[in-house]
Amino acid sequence: MAAAGGEVGGACGHHAQRDVCASRAKYREGRRPRAVKVYTINLESCYLLIQGVPALGVMKELVEQFALYGAIEEYNALDEYPAEQFTEVYLIKFQKLQNARVAKKKMDERNFFGSLLHVCYAPEFETVQETREKLQDRRKYIAKATSSKAHFSKMLQEPKRTVSNNLEYDFQSPTSGFCAADTTTGNWDPSGKACFPDFYKTFHCDFSAGNIAHASGYHSQSHLAFPQCVHYSNKAYECFSYNPSVKPTVQQGGHKHASGFPALQRTFDNGIDRFMPRTTQLEERKRKRNEGNKLAIIGTNSDSNELVIGPQLPEMPKVDMEDDSLNTSVSLIRNKLQEVAASVPETLKENPQDIQTKPLVKQRRRI
Amino acid sequence: MDLGRLEYLQALVTEFQVTESSEAKEQVLANLANFAYDPKNYEYLRQLQVLDLFLDALTEDKETLVEFAIGGLCNLCLDKTNKDYILEANGVQPIINCLSSSNEETVMSAVTTLMYLTTPQSRPQITALPVVECMLRFSLSANRRLSNLAVVFLEDYCAPVQVEEARSLSKHSAVGIPLPKD
Numbered sequence: 001m002a003a004a005g006g007e008v009g010g011a012c013g014h015h016a017q018r019d020v021c022a023s024r025a026k027y028r029e030g031r032r033p034r035a036v037k038v039y040t041i042n043l044e045s046c047y048l049l050i051q052g053v054p055a056l057g058v059m060k061e062l063v064e065q066f067a068l069y070g071a072i073e074e075y076n077a078l079d080e081y082p083a084e085q086f087t088e089v090y091l092i093k094f095q096k097l098q099n100a101r102v103a104k105k106k107m108d109e110r111n112f113f114g115s116l117l118h119v120c121y122a123p124e125f126e127t128v129q130e131t132r133e134k135l136q137d138r139r140k141y142i143a144k145a146t147s148s149k150a151h152f153s154k155m156l157q158e159p160k161r162t163v164s165n166n167l168e169y170d171f172q173s174p175t176s177g178f179c180a181a182d183t184t185t186g187n188w189d190p191s192g193k194a195c196f197p198d199f200y201k202t203f204h205c206d207f208s209a210g211n212i213a214h215a216s217g218y219h220s221q222s223h224l225a226f227p228q229c230v231h232y233s234n235k236a237y238e239c240f241s242y243n244p245s246v247k248p249t250v251q252q253g254g255h256k257h258a259s260g261f262p263a264l265q266r267t268f269d270n271g272i273d274r275f276m277p278r279t280t281q282l283e284e285r286k287r288k289r290n291e292g293n294k295l296a297i298i299g300t301n302s303d304s305n306e307l308v309i310g311p312q313l314p315e316m317p318k319v320d321m322e323d324d325s326l327n328t329s330v331s332l333i334r335n336k337l338q339e340v341a342a343s344v345p346e347t348l349k350e351n352p353q354d355i356q357t358k359p360l361v362k363q364r365r366r367i
Numbered sequence: 368m369d370l371g372r373l374e375y376l377q378a379l380v381t382e383f384q385v386t387e388s389s390e391a392k393e394q395v396l397a398n399l400a401n402f403a404y405d406p407k408n409y410e411y412l413r414q415l416q417v418l419d420l421f422l423d424a425l426t427e428d429k430e431t432l433v434e435f436a437i438g439g440l441c442n443l444c445l446d447k448t449n450k451d452y453i454l455e456a457n458g459v460q461p462i463i464n465c466l467s468s469s470n471e472e473t474v475m476s477a478v479t480t481l482m483y484l485t486t487p488q489s490r491p492q493i494t495a496l497p498v499v500e501c502m503l504r505f506s507l508s509a510n511r512r513l514s515n516l517a518v519v520f521l522e523d524y525c526a527p528v529q530v531e532e533a534r535s536l537s538k539h540s541a542v543g544i545p546l547p548k549d
Contacts, residue, residue: 023390027378028398036393036431038400038438042475042512124511131515132523135479142445145406 010343041138044125046073046100046130049092051083054115059090062112066092069106070099087115091122097134372409376402380415392430400439407447418443425461434473437465443478444483451461453484459492466501471547478505479514484519485524494525497534513547524531 002263018035053062063075073093081089094100108119126134376399380429381473383395399417402408405536417439440462443449453459462484465477467528480491521530 021394023384024394025391029374036397036470038397038435038442039404040438040441040472040476040479040518042441042472066465123515124512126515128518128522131512132519135482135519137447139483142406145445146409146448148391354370 022240041135042096042123043121044101045126045134046094046097047122048092048094048100048104049078049120050092051079051087051118051120052112052115053088053090053117054113055086055088056113058113062090063092064124065106065112066094066103069103070093071095091125093125097137132140370396372408373414376408377414380417381422383420389429393429394495396420396432396435396439400435400442403442403539406446409443409449412443413448413452416501418449420452422453422456422458422461426463428455430468430470430473433465433468434470434476437462437473437476438482438524441480441483444480446522447493449451450486454489456484459484463493463495463498466498469547471513474505474547475513475516478502478513478520482520494529495538496529496533499525499529500537503533503537510547 018037020034021036032286048066050062050066052060059075059077063072066072071094073095075090075092078089078091083089092103094103104119104121107117110117123131123134373452379395379402383392383399386392386395399412399420403412403417403421419468421439422492424432425440427433427436435510440453444453459481462477462480468474468477474489481498485493499521502517502520505513506521508517
């Protein structure tokens with residue numbers, strides 16, 4: 001131990017838990033009952049003293065638990081430290097003060113193997129150098145926080161943006177695994193979500209085809225293909241609505257070229273929503289909805305003769321499959337869709353399976 | 368910007384000034400001192416003249432009030448504006464007086480505050496002989512936290528000559544400021 005000297009073996013006065021203050025005025029009451037105490041940099045430390053650890057040989061579990069809050073530089077049991085019967089006292093040193101701060105906040109008074117932990121800073125274990133650095137860090141922190149006062153409030157807001165941008169960037173890579181949870185958090189119309197699984201079971205093939213052929217290798221993992229469609233925003237809805245008629249042609253195409261599409265997937269922005277705070281998600285959803293509405297207006301204007309069923313039908317044709325045969329299939333589908341749009345009831349008769357899906361499709365449509 | 372916080376702090380200051388209950392006074396002062404930890408609050412604290420409130424409380428009879436007040440000063444004195452204000456208000460002497468407190472936290476906060484308040488202008492007062500002498504004694508304390516701080520003070524803020532002078536002086540005199548109780 002770095003700081004085993006001095007009076008370290010003995011209990012320090014400042015470690016005694018003070019009595020909780022019960023006489024606070026209502027407006028000053030915090031969420032948790034606390035003692036009256038002032039924290040200064042002197043009281044804080046990278047060293048945390050953990051009292052009340054049950055003597056069950058759970059050091060590994062304890063350290064694992066604390067390591068959740070940051071890198072631990074060293075840890076050891078303090079055998080000489082006065083402890084209550086059947087409990088042990090541990091010392092953990094975090095690399096960063098900030099991590100120790102969070103760990104203390106989260107772990108103090110937490111139940112650990114049936115006993116309440118008492119976690120406190122243990123600056124008496126610091127070396128002179130560590131104390132010096134701690135004071136210097138505080139100096140730097142304040143200098144940073146107060147020097148750019150003008151930009152300060154700006155800075156406070158901006159990180160949010162950057163973070164979400166970064167996430168977008170990071171998770172655009174084709175790690176489809178990330179989108180698994182997206183079905184629940186994605187910007188999906190609840191009714192659509194509810195009916196989708198069934199729909200998918202019956203028609204997974206044309207689903208992926210309708211989504212411009214996500215490799216059919218994903219067919220067994222419905223949720224992998226699904227969220228990517230979600231990010232197609234409202235376009236996706238359109239795809240789904242028209243899928244049934246599309247099915248026969250593209251299913252084949254999809255299977256044929258199943259392996260050729262990993263690169264294509266990259267362009268879909270998947271799994272982002274899961275990492276967005278809820279407020280950002282809601283904003284994003286609103287933005288997309290507005291966008292969709294805008295497009296719908298443009299769409300009806302340009303093809304005023306056509307019957308536009310969904311908000312974004314005109315967007316569909318833009319898809320380029322990067323493959324001649326697929327493009328042919330797509331244009332076939334597109335033509336078919338236009339036919340369908342012109343005469344919905346007739347097309348339904350053409351394909352027996354369409355009748356099954358009809359109600360589902362209807363539910364999911366947003367008109 | 369954040370009116371709610373300003374109002375809240377205002378409520379604390381008002382309660383501190385009007386309350387008859389010494390208990391409430393302590394709690395509120397501790398509240399304010401903890402708010403002084405976060406630079407985001409400095410503007411409000413200055414607006415509400417909390418710095419004066421802390422400085423005034425240094426001369427209170429009640430030890431806990433002094434402890435919380437010097438803790439608050441220790442928390443906010445690194446900010447340039449606050450530092451200038453404290454130095455301007457002749458805050459150094461009452462802080463030096465805190466070094467002779469019997470309360471460990473008060474002494475620790477005072478040492479740190481003095482280090483943070485050191486500027487070319489304030490240095491002569493902060494590293495005056497009695498202070499260096501006092502730090503020398505603290506540096507020999509069995510209290511590791513205190514001795515660490517005192518060593519940093521002596522090594523980083525005092526010239527070796529000053530330390531030598533203080534050392535030779537303390538050899539001759541047995542007088543000293545009593546160490547804080549543990």
